[in-house]
Amino acid sequence: MTGGSVPTVDEIVKAGTPVPDRRRKPRLTKRAAPYGLAFPAMFWLGFFFLIPIIWMFVVSLNSGTLETGFRFSWNWANYTNGLTIFKTQYLRALLYAGVGTFGALVIAYPIAYWIAFYGGKRKSTYLFLILLPFFVSFIIRTIQWQFILADNGIVLGTLKSLHLLPQSFHILSTQWAVMGGLMYNFLPFTALPLYVALERIEPSLLEAGKDLYANKVTTFLKVVWPLSLPGVFAAFLLTFIPMMGDFVNAELLGGPSNRMIGNIIVTQFQNTYYPQMSALSFVLMAGLLIAAVLYAKFLGTEDVFEAAGRG
Numbered sequence: 539m540t541g542g543s544v545p546t547v548d549e550i551v552k553a554g555t556p557v558p559d560r561r562r563k564p565r566l567t568k569r570a571a572p573y574g575l576a577f578p579a580m581f582w583l584g585f586f587f588l589i590p591i592i593w594m595f596v597v598s599l600n601s602g603t604l605e606t607g608f609r610f611s612w613n614w615a616n617y618t619n620g621l622t623i624f625k626t627q628y629l630r631a632l633l634y635a636g637v638g639t640f641g642a643l644v645i646a647y648p649i650a651y652w653i654a655f656y657g658g659k660r661k662s663t664y665l666f667l668i669l670l671p672f673f674v675s676f677i678i679r680t681i682q683w684q685f686i687l688a689d690n691g692i693v694l695g696t697l698k699s700l701h702l703l704p705q706s707f708h709i710l711s712t713q714w715a716v717m718g719g720l721m722y723n724f725l726p727f728t729a730l731p732l733y734v735a736l737e738r739i740e741p742s743l744l745e746a747g748k749d750l751y752a753n754k755v756t757t758f759l760k761v762v763w764p765l766s767l768p769g770v771f772a773a774f775l776l777t778f779i780p781m782m783g784d785f786v787n788a789e790l791l792g793g794p795s796n797r798m799i800g801n802i803i804v805t806q807f808q809n810t811y812y813p814q815m816s817a818l819s820f821v822l823m824a825g826l827l828i829a830a831v832l833y834a835k836f837l838g839t840e841d842v843f844e845a846a847g848r849g
Contacts, residue, residue, distance in 0.1 A: 591823070598816035608813065616817035624802050624818065631798035631822075634713065634788070635781035638720035639728075642777050643770065645721065646729040650769075651762075654736035655744075668729050676723060680790050683719055684710065687791070711793035719787035724780060728773040735769020736762070775833065779826050 601613040621628075653664045671679055685691055687709045690698070697703040709715050739762060747757035785800030799822055806815035 591820075594816045595820055597812055598820050600813040600816075602813075604810040604812075613813065616813050617821065620814060620818045620821060624799060627797060627799040627802050628822075630796070631782050631800065634717050634720060634798060635778050635784075638717045638724070638781050639774055639778040641717065641721045642725050642728040643732075643773060646725055646732055646773070647770075650729050650732035650736055654733055654739070655741070665730075665733065668726050672726060677786060677790075679723060680719055680786050683715075683722070684790060687715060710791060711795065713792065713796055716788050716792035716796050716798075719791045720781050720784060723784075723787065724777050727776045727780070731772040731776060732766065732769045735766045735772070739765050771833070775830060779830070782826060783822060 596610060597608070598616055599610060599612050599614065600608040601611045602608040649668070653661055657664050686693055688694065689708045689710070694703065694707065694709065698705055698707070709718075743761050743765075744757055747761050752760065782798075783800045785798060785804050788796050788798045788801050799818065803815055803818050803822070806812075806818065
């Protein structure tokens with residue numbers, strides 16, 4: 539090493555001087571970038587979801603009326619009274635949502651299966667036709683079923699005039715009308731996750747089943763059905779949860795004798811029984827959240843794929 543020259547790395551190593559680490563530590567802005575990108579979404583969820591839920595819980599423990607004013611008093615009776623008085627409406631909502639979800643799965647699965655495997659170049663068109671009812675208001679679509687299912691409407695009136703049904707037969711103001719309305723209005727929520735899961739299945743797997751001398755039924759049960767279960771579970775959650783809180787179908791198609799817990803919550807709100815309404819809403823939301831967590835834990839996609847692999 540000469541007097542005025544810059545030492546090389548080899549010379550520094552030979553001299554026993556440690557080589558400086560030229561790798562720069564990540565800047566603070568780089569480390570903060572993920573948090574900055576997530577901040578708008580977290581702020582949105584916190585402001586419009588978390589804060590209202592906390593406030594709803596606080597209101598549910600209030601006592602008083604709109605005239606005298608509400609005050610926080612740890613009034614847990616709103617919960618006990620709500621579960622005691624409106625237990626029937628909770629159970630009815632569970633029944634209607636369960637049957638409606640199962641019916642929607644039975645109807646939507648063959649549709650999604652046909653589009654995924656036989657839709658060809660027109661898959662987007664068929665999916666658009668499934669989503670087409672969403673371009674009309676939810677309430678308007680439900681009101682149209684009132685005209686269709688009326689006692690002297692286009693369907694029942696025609697069948698009665700042909701003496702295929704007795705004059706006393708009716709569908710409106712029954713549980714079947716409510717569950718049918720739920721199936722119709724929430725069918726796209728069921729069909730789309732099913733289609734996504736079925737679309738991901740490689741056609742070569744079906745051909746492999748044929749090469750192994752499996753018929754169509756065996757191929758479906760051993761290959762298609764296990765691989766589509768994640769879509770089935772997603773469709774179940776996306777359909778069952780909004781059905782539990784629905785009140786439009788029960789109000790317009792079912793009548794007073796078929797009201798669900800969503801109808802009771804709306805009535806409580808209209809009558810300014812805010813603490814009771816908040817307690818009922820919080821119980822419904824907490825129950826659905828716990829059920830969704832347990833559902834994902836015991837019937838998650840990882841277990842599905844493991845079961846499919848063992849099969």
